[in-house]
Amino acid sequence: MSSPRQAADQSRKIRLHEVHLPKQIKHDARRIEVTKAAWRVIMRDGLDRTSIRAIAHELNLTTSVVTHYFRDKDALMAFILETINDHLDTRQQRSVTTQTGIERLEQTILSALPLDEKGQTEWTIWVAFVGFAIGRESLLEAHRRRSRQNFLSIAAQLEVLQKQGSIRQDLDILIEAKTILALIDGFGLNLVLDQEQFARDFSPEKFAVITRNYVRGLT
Amino acid sequence: MSSPRQAADQSRKIRLHEVHLPKQIKHDARRIEVTKAAWRVIMRDGLDRTSIRAIAHELNLTTSVVTHYFRDKDALMAFILETINDHLDTRQQRSVTTQTGIERLEQTILSALPLDEKGQTEWTIWVAFVGFAIGRESLLEAHRRRSRQNFLSIAAQLEVLQKQGSIRQDLDILIEAKTILALIDGFGLNLVLDQEQFARDFSPEKFAVITRNYVRGLT
DNA sequence: ATTATTTTATTACAACTGTTATATTAATTC
DNA sequence: GAATTAATATAACAGTTGTAATAAAATAAT
Helix, strand or coil, rough: CCCCCHHHHCCCCCHHHHHHCHHHHHHHHHHHHHHHHHHHHHHHHCCCCCCCHHHHHHHCHHHHHCCCHHCCCHHHHHHHHHHHHHHHHHHHHHHHHCCHHHHHHHHHHHHHHCCHHHHHHHHHHHHHHHHHCCCCHHHHHHHHHHHHHHHHHHHHHHHHHHCCCCCCCCCCHHHHHHHHHHHHHHHHHHHCCCHHHHHHHHCCCHHHHHHHHHHHHCC | CCCCHHHHCCCCCCCCCHCCCCHHHHHHHHHHHHHHHHHHHHHCCCHHHHHHHHHHCCCCCCCHHHHHHHCHHHHHHHHCCCCCCHHHHHHHHHHHCCCCCHHHHHHHHHHHHHHHHHHHHHHHHHHHHHHHHCCCCCHHHHHHHHHHHHHHHHHHHHHHHHHHCCCCCCHHHHHHHHHHHHHHHHHHHHHHHHHHHHHHHHHHHHHHHHHHHHHCCCC
16 A cells, blocks of 8 residues: 555645646635535535534645635635536536527426436535525525526527427416426426435436427427 | 503413413423424524524523423424424315315315415425435435325326326326426425515416416326 | 745634533422 | 422533634745
């Protein structure tokens, strides 16, 4: 187990400064590292047990690292949620390759679901924050902002599809958009809470079929 | 402001013993009172800030009241969640009056949603516990148990409807049941998080229409 | 090479936590 | 009404928390 080269021991702690990068970028990258350590603690111990000390310990460092990069715990928490939402959104946008039509709507829905490990992680943290937001008006507002944004995105797609005649003219877009969002949140939530059950009963391909059938029901 | 009768002051603290009831029932009733105080604290301050002291303060009493009725905090938390789930389930079962057919399924879905204030409260607590369960295997298991129970209930209804020929024969009951549960959870979650928005856009009657249209889509 | 800046460590503090033991008061039982 | 039990109060405990101040170390800038 012990290598003749002692350098191997030091390599465990990867120091970012070994790579030369502009100041601001290194700073931001370090904030992300702290944030990702926080994700791990949240998944393992729960959001309410994710103390500054626990995060520092996860990094094999002391609390000063965390406090150096975040004004206070509220700022840290807000950033963690912000980062999760960014990841969820950009992951989704990347997976939506088709630019128009019903297929795009299918992709939008399907790519929002936590069907791979990364998505599962992000959704788990998100669920933890949803519960954490109860009794915290600022966090509730953050959730509402994102929710309304998602609504606008889906509603806009539906509107185009309706004008194109790709979906039924009698559909109430407000209702259909909210329903789609509810479906995504509901499936995401249940996937997070009962991962094993879903892994047993539902392959990603099966979800693709479900989504396709659902969207075809709108035509 | 001061009344000639000093007795008025003491009446603020309602002592349960003034009403004569069997021992066990009084004991249980007191547990419920503590639990409901906990609900209020959870809604106001968040689940992670719901300390034994905060609950006692909500009751205008001291911590000994809480510790006298619950072995420790884990037992208290488990009981709170249990009570919430019971309330959600029995409220729903009471609202489902029709015994058979498609209408029963409609009622099942509709009555599960938080469309009145009580339901809103119960769903809010439930959402707080869902987030709280991340990183707590015992709570996750409790959620899974209830989720599977709900699944069996919906799936059983669908099976009967399919045998009766009330819904399409080609429907995959596993998929449809999970979809219905996802819809309920998704709408419930969004109702809790953005109550105002939904109150503006969706009346309970509108949800009834949505539900009816959805269920009719299965026929 | 020296200085300045950034990053990390150490320490201390007051507030809060769950738990426990003990005391006091109220209610019930006999 | 005395004895027993239940309900509530008080106080102390050790552990954890966020925050802040200060010091040391590492890196960057000059």
